[in-house]
Amino acid sequence: MCWVCDAYGDPEYGDGKWWLNPKNHSRHMYTVKKPGQKAAAYGSDPEATAGRNVAEIMKTRFEDTEKFQKLVKEANAMKVKGPFQIGQVIPIQEAFKVVEMSYPVAAMSCICRIHSRAQEERNEHEYSCTGLGVGMFKWERWPERYKGGVHFMTPDEAKEWLVKWNKKGMVHMLMTFGGAYVGGVCNCDYPDCGMIRNRVDYGIETGCIKSHWVAQIDYDKCNGCGICVQRCQFGAIKFEVTTEKTNIDQMKCFGCGLCETACPRNAISLVDRVSLPGLREVW
Amino acid sequence: MAAPNFAVIDIDRTKCTTPFDCKLCLNACPQAVFSVGALKVERGRETNPKEPGAYALGAPHRDKCTGCNICIEVCPVDAIKISFPNAAA
Numbered sequence: 001m002c003w004v005c006d007a008y009g010d011p012e013y014g015d016g017k018w019w020l021n022p023k024n025h026s027r028h029m030y031t032v033k034k035p036g037q038k039a040a041a042y043g044s045d046p047e048a049t050a051g052r053n054v055a056e057i058m059k060t061r062f063e064d065t066e067k068f069q070k071l072v073k074e075a076n077a078m079k080v081k082g083p084f085q086i087g088q089v090i091p092i093q094e095a096f097k098v099v100e101m102s103y104p105v106a107a108m109s110c111i112c113r114i115h116s117r118a119q120e121e122r123n124e125h126e127y128s129c130t131g132l133g134v135g136m137f138k139w140e141r142w143p144e145r146y147k148g149g150v151h152f153m154t155p156d157e158a159k160e161w162l163v164k165w166n167k168k169g170m171v172h173m174l175m176t177f178g179g180a181y182v183g184g185v186c187n188c189d190y191p192d193c194g195m196i197r198n199r200v201d202y203g204i205e206t207g208c209i210k211s212h213w214v215a216q217i218d219y220d221k222c223n224g225c226g227i228c229v230q231r232c233q234f235g236a237i238k239f240e241v242t243t244e245k246t247n248i249d250q251m252k253c254f255g256c257g258l259c260e261t262a263c264p265r266n267a268i269s270l271v272d273r274v275s276l277p278g279l280r281e282v283w
Numbered sequence: 284m285a286a287p288n289f290a291v292i293d294i295d296r297t298k299c300t301t302p303f304d305c306k307l308c309l310n311a312c313p314q315a316v317f318s319v320g321a322l323k324v325e326r327g328r329e330t331n332p333k334e335p336g337a338y339a340l341g342a343p344h345r346d347k348c349t350g351c352n353i354c355i356e357v358c359p360v361d362a363i364k365i366s367f368p369n370a371a372a
Contacts, residue, residue, distance in 0.1 A: 046320030046341025061346060065287050115318045118306035120332075144321035144330045191315040191344075201347065 001274070002209060002283050004088060007080040008180035014097070017212070019090065019174050019182055025102045027134040029181035044144075050112060050194020051207050053083045058202065076205045084206040086176040087186075087195045091213055091257030091270055092162055095172040095185050099158035102132040102182060106150035107161060108139070116192045124151035128165060130158065130185040135177065162187075171196070171233050171256040173208065190233045200234060210283050211255030213270035215248050221267035222246055228259035228268060250279060286369040290348035292316070299362035300335035308340070308354035308363065314347040317354070 001009060005018045014020025023029070048055040057075060061068040075082060090098070099105045109121035110129040121127045131150060139150045153161060162172065162185070170187035173195065177183035190196045195207035215236075224245045229237045236252035237259060239245075248259070248268070260268045273279050302309070302319050309317045321330040323337040330337050340362075342348070348365065355363050 044320055044322065044324060046318055046322075046339045047343050048320070048341075049318075049343045058343070062287075062289060115320065116309070116315050118303050118309045118319050120303075140327055143324045143326050143328060147329060197315075197344075201344075 002088070002212065003079050004086055004180065004209065017094075018180055019088070019094065019098055020101070021180075022101065024176075024180045024182050025133060026181075029179060030134050030177070030183075049198065050115070051085060051198055051204070054085075054198055054204055054207065057204070058198070061202070072203050076203070079206065080180075082206060084204075085195075086174075086180060086209070087207045088174045088209040089211040089254045089256045090172050090174055090185070091211060091255065092166050092172055092261060093257070094211075095162050096159050098132070098174070098182065098185055099130070099153075099162070100155045104133070104136050104152050105155065105158045106131045106136040106152045108136070108150040109145060109147055110186070111145065112186075112188070112194045113192050114145075116194070119192075120147070122147050127151060128170070128187050130161070130187065132182055132184055135183055166258065166261055169231050169233075169258060171254070171258060188233070196233065205283070208254075210253075210273070211257075212273050213255040213257065214250050214253045214273045214276065214279055215255065215257065215259050215268050216250070216271045217246060217248050218267045218269070219243070219245055221265045223265060223267075225264065227262050227264065231258040231262050233258070250276070251282065287346070288367060288369045288371070289346045290350055291366050291368055292342035292345045292348060293364040293366070294340050294342065295362040295364075296336075296339055298360040299340050299358070301333055301338065302340035303332040303338035305359065307357040307359065311353050311357045313351065313353065314344065314349060316342050316344045316348045318343050 005016050008018040009016035010021040049058040057071045107124050107127040108129050108131045109127050113119040136150050165187040173186045173188050175184040175186050188196050198204040199208035222245045226239050234254045236249045240247035257270050260270055318341050319338050322339050323330055
């Protein structure tokens, strides 16, 4: 179990996995703004990077490299106790379970892509983020994102939608809004996703925790076609010239399963991270 | 310890007024250095990308800038300047 499950999982539901604990989908977990408090629009500071409370840490890297590294270390040590937004990579099979248990499920525009690449997503064919829970009924409160709202989906539509983004090569990531309130299943890629970027480029872990799985390759089935190589957003897969097969660095693997869904020979499988002693503590 | 050799990206916001509508540098940068933010935020209203000054361009990931100058080439209003003040001589 990862440290989010230790804090927010319930052994009665989904083997203790925090995203399958119904309490983390309850509207009571949804952070309500204090009366009189104005919504701070993410992106109102164009020089700021993504992530609640992470942007302040990120700004120190321009002044003092050592101080920045110290702050990142402290932030990672705080884990669930910290003021940081929790995000975790999940394979599509788990994303299916999440859209089945959460209500409502809606397609919406991705805030990261707006900021990093000015991608305007104006309708349900362009939306790329999945929003979950009561927050979806309040879309008109997100001022800069007022683009005609969100597109509500049934669980089956949501699954089709996740498959569509999986085929395109997007990583599914659980996103929380206040504690472990499951507020979304993002479809992310590097470098546009702020959370993936914070982790891969700067080592800030809380916003993009590795999944409970890790990809493993069966060398007897792999023929080195290389289709999976281009799918990896985390730089964990390469073509190994010596063996003429694909090589997955399991230490770098985030367990998103994008390589698994693309492999035409079913040579890649997802194994439980905890079953591997060397990866048990690598989140 | 020497100051890190990060690029300083100077964006002239009097020239660059509608970055969300233009988005040329945002999409051209190989390192995805740039970011666009809404300065004008009103409740219940979409910020207009074509309104001058409603959105502003920033370079929060300028520590990843290589100095390839592609953004300067694509900028139609000549608003971007890149320097490396801490580069070793």
